[in-house]
Amino acid sequence: MAKSRSSTLRQRFHGWLSDDADEAVLRWIFRGVLTVTIVALTADLARMEGWTADPHAAAPPAEIGADSPALDPGMLPSILAPRSPDGDKRLIPLPQPGGTMAKPMTFELVGGGKLMATGTITPGISQSFAAEVGRHGDYIRTVVLNSPGGSVTDALTMGRLIRERKFATEVEAGKYCASSCPLMFAGGIERRAGERAMIGVHQVAAIRSATAGPPRDEMSVAQNISARCEHYLADMGVSLQVWVHAMETPHDRLFVFRPDELKSLDVVTAATASSPIAAPAPATTKTRS
Template sequence: MTFKQRFSAWLADYPDDAILRKIFQGVVAVTIAVLALDLAGMNGLLKSSDTASSPAETAPRLDVPAILAPLLPGSDRRGVPMPRADGALAKPMSFELVGGGRLMASGTITPGVSEAFAAEIAKRGDYVKTVVLNSPGGSVSDALAMGRLIREKRLATEVEAGKLCASSCPLMFVGGQERRAGEKAAIGVHQVFAASALDPNVHRDEMSDAQRISARCQRYLGDMGINLQVWVHAMETPKDRLFVFKPDELKTLNVVTSTPAVEPSEVPAAKTRT
C-alpha cells in the first residue's frame, strides 16, 4: 500500500473534528519546540553579552608587571588601576644593605616604619649613599618623615629598572638629593585619604583630614624643589587608580635628576638585612 493510500485510510477512520484536533496539537508542539530553541539561543547570547560587559570578568587583575609593560605606540600609562601588591611588596617595608652604599627599601610603608628607617640610617653611619625603593606606598606621614631624613642626610634615591614606586612612595623618593629612575620604572601618584576613613569606629571629619594631609604634601614637595604639577596629577587621580609619569615628565617636573649609573645586575650580593 502506498503512502497516499495509507493516509486516505487513516482519514476515513477519524471524524473531521478529531483530525483538526490532531493537526492543531501538532502545530502547537512544533511552535513550542521552536520557541524553546529561540529562548535557549537568546539565553546563551545574553550570558555572553553579560560576560563581555562585566569589567570584573573581562578585565585582567592588574598587578605590578602589567603597569611596567613597555608603552605601545600611541598608548598612555596614566590612569591605570592601582596595582595589587603581591609577595614582598605586600609585606611591611624592610631594609637590606648591599654593596656600593645602597640600602634597599622594599615593601609597604606601614605606620611607624619611619622609626625603623631612622634607626637603620643612624646605625649605618656614613656608609649609606643611596636608598633604592620598590614600594606600592602606604602611610603618608611615614613617607614624608623618611623623605625629609633622606634630604637631611643628603642621600640619593633610586627606583631600579622595572620596579615600582607608587602612591606615597614618590614622597619618599623626591627626598633624594639626587634622584634616579631606571628604564621602565613605574613612578605614580593618586589622591591621599585620611587613615580614619578605613576605620568605621572612628568618626572624624575625613574631608578636613584629607585637606590637611594634602597641604602637608604640597608644602613638602615645594621644600624639595619639585614642580607642584605633580600634586595636581595626584589630586586628579582617584585613590583606586594610579597616574604613572612618563620618563620625560619625570624630568620636566624635576622628580628625577638623572638615570641610574648602576644597573641592578651589577649590584653585589646582599651583606646584611634588617
C-alpha cells in the first residue's frame, strides 16, 4: 500500500516536471530564495527587538551601584587604554578596571593636608568619605583622586561635600580620573591636574539590576541623572560643554580632555603646585567601604 502511494507521488512529480521543467525549476529556486530571505529578516528583527542575543554585540557592562532595586543609575568604571582604532587621541576603549582600581575607593591621609582617594566609586562609598571628612576635615585641604569612576550618585554627593568644606581637588601627574570621577573632581574649590594627568567622561548608563523590582523606564532614569549632572556642573562653575562630550561618547568609550580643554572648560582652575613640606598626617587612617 505504502509502496503504491510512494510510486504514485513520484509519477505525479515527474509528470509535473515534464510539463515545463524549466518553469518548475525556477519556481523552486524562487521559493528557496524567498524562504532564506524571510528567515534572515526574522532573525534580524528578533535581535533588534531583543528577543535573541546579538552574537556581534559587545558584552553588557558590569553593574556598578544602584539607587533602586531595579535600576543602577551609576556610571560604569573605566581605565585608560590604548587609543581607539579611529585614531582619535581623545576617544579610547573602555576596558574593565583591574587591581586596586577595581576595588572600592579607599581614603588615606598623607602629608600636606591631602586625602588620597583611590579606586572605584562603589554605591554607598560616599558615606565612608563623609565619615573620613568628619574625623579629619580640619586637616584636609585637598582631595587627590585616582579613580576609574563608578556610581554617579555617590560621585555627586562627595563632590558637593568637597565644595561645602571648600577642599581643593587634584589629579596627580600620570594618574587618571574617569567616568563619574570628574564629577567628584569638579567639587573642588580649586582644581588641579598634573602633567599627563588623564581626565575623561562618557555617557551615563542606567542598568537593570539582577534584584527583582518594579519595571521602570531606563531611558527616563538616565535622562533624570543627566539633568542632575548638568545642574551640578553649573553649580560647580564647570562648562556644560563637558557634559555634551560625555553624552556624545558611548559608554564603552572614554572622551579624554586635552590640557587646553581642561582649562578652557573650567575643569581645571589652577596649575599643580609643588607638594609643600608639612607636618606628617594625623595618625590613622586608611578606610574602605
